[in-house]
Amino acid sequence: MFGHSVKLFDLFGFEIKVDASWLLIAALIVWSLASGYLPQVLPGLGQGAYLAVAVIAMLGLFGSLILHELAHSLVARRHGLGIGGITLFLFGGVAELVDEPRSATSEFWIAIAGPAMSLLLAGLFGLATMATHAAGIVGTIFAYLASINLILAVFNLLPAFPLDGGRVLRAWLWRRSGDMLEATRKASGAGTVLALGLMALGLFSALSGGGISGMWLVLIGFFVLNASRAAYQRLLVQDGLRGRRVAELMTPDPWTVTSDMTLAEVADRVMLAHAVSFAPVVEQGLVIGQIDASRMREVPREHWATARVADVMAPLTDADLIAPRMTAEEALHRLSEGPHRKLIVAEGRRLRGILSLRDLMGHIAVVQALGRGAPRRPE
């Protein structure tokens, strides 16, 4: 469900998108308002009227979420950070920061801007609620939006990285120690503890008759737990690859095959002999294609003695090639977004090595194992 987002419009130069999961939540909100909350606080209206009021309230929530993310985005832009866009999804929104804040001060202001906006909206809707005495359709909508914005501000201020409050906590730790990675580790640790607490509370509440709202807490806890771990992992990966180039991390001088070899020869002399399931096809020093075990399997085994590499190899495309000078972070992006698990490292078409996701992960693991104090090669 994630990753299927639809662009709605541009606001201050930011792309506003909704994920399919948000539409589900929006429908759930409309349904629960129209069938539960509204008939209770506004008795005596028809089904159609409840539905219309519920849709308006949901659109108000939608606008509130966008303003929250917009506040993050505008402050991030002022601090010189790129923003990919704003996407609303399951539990709210994300302003997609292209890179991490460069200083603890930037981090603090960017993180606090969202909850500050939600608090401001809660205050404004609160005043509007008082002005309308919380009465009638308009007063009911104002009261709903005042409380929902207050909840948004409080929830986002929970000190659980990567929630806004967790980012504020990280900014504070970062400022104290000067070590961003260590600050992130602690802040996401706090996120994990808090998430487990929320889940336990939700489970307890559900078991003692809280029903749906308890399960809701469990779900939110689960979401925070995953998000805090993923955010820290992502940072470890970035840190592990920083300043490294493809040439340093690739497997140099890989086993190669020629296009006139039979599949039987490839299997026996190359793949089984050297424990590789992938080989570049090289002709007169230049890469012309690649072959792997899955392509071999498509040919019935009885033909392996006669079928040649030239018949089954994948011809080379630009998507298969990567330059040795490319940064390891770009290479990771290519490997994780692209269709290939392995890339051929070549200058022009001259083979230099092979780079796989495993090469990158192996390097990150070693950086981790050596610890933060280990000497690093100059960048």
Ligand SMILES: [Zn+2]
């Ligand atoms: Zn936020």
